[in-house]
Amino acid sequence: MPLQMKLSAITLDCPDPPALAAFYQQATGLAPHPKSNADFAGLDREDGLFIGFQRVADYRAPSWPDQTVPQQLHICFTVEEDLDEAEARLLELGAGKPDQQPHQDRWRVLTDPAGHPFCIVSS
Template sequence: MRSSRSDPAVRLLAVTLDCPDPAALARFYSGALDLPITVSTPGFVLVGREGSPGLGFYRVDDYRPPTWPDSAVPKQVHLDLGVDDLDAAQARLLALGAVEPEVQPLPHKRRVLLDPAGHPFCITL
């Protein structure tokens, strides 16, 4: 649906993830996505490029990581990252600090990894 000229413009600025250590999680995603850190405060860090949506990390002192695939602490968001080579991308992300969970629903097309704060994310061909 197209907006009329009188509707205010709305655009996505960032997706922000809760975490215990914004700087550490920003370093992980900055390295994983080859994006610069553009904002850094003790409680919030943003990675991205000017003019494009960014990825933010917000400090939550009582943060509890998702317990995926168990839903005791449910995931509330996850990222899907496109890759050309699953094995090479997985090795790179593990070297940056990701963790490979035991459960892999479609390991030949998609891999589930956990970022350093425990958020599940997928790498997909």
């Protein structure tokens, strides 16, 4: 019988935890973790999932799709809005959009302000 595990946290390395937490807070509406600080910030979801952001000295952003600096983690978010609307809002918040878009009609690859690639997928 397989071990029953429930994902409880995801933590991203970054150069500025409060700034990256603010980006994801605006993008997701998750609540800021009350013990966030300059070196480690987080967001809480009602079901207990925690997204953390930890300061790393000499941080190097992933270079997707080029793997000179591997992405190491890939996060996908389902969006209720039309993909074009969701993409526009995320770009306003500071996301980037790589030129390479493998299946732009089904999902969009974006990067957060620290360079981590993530996808938005229509629900």
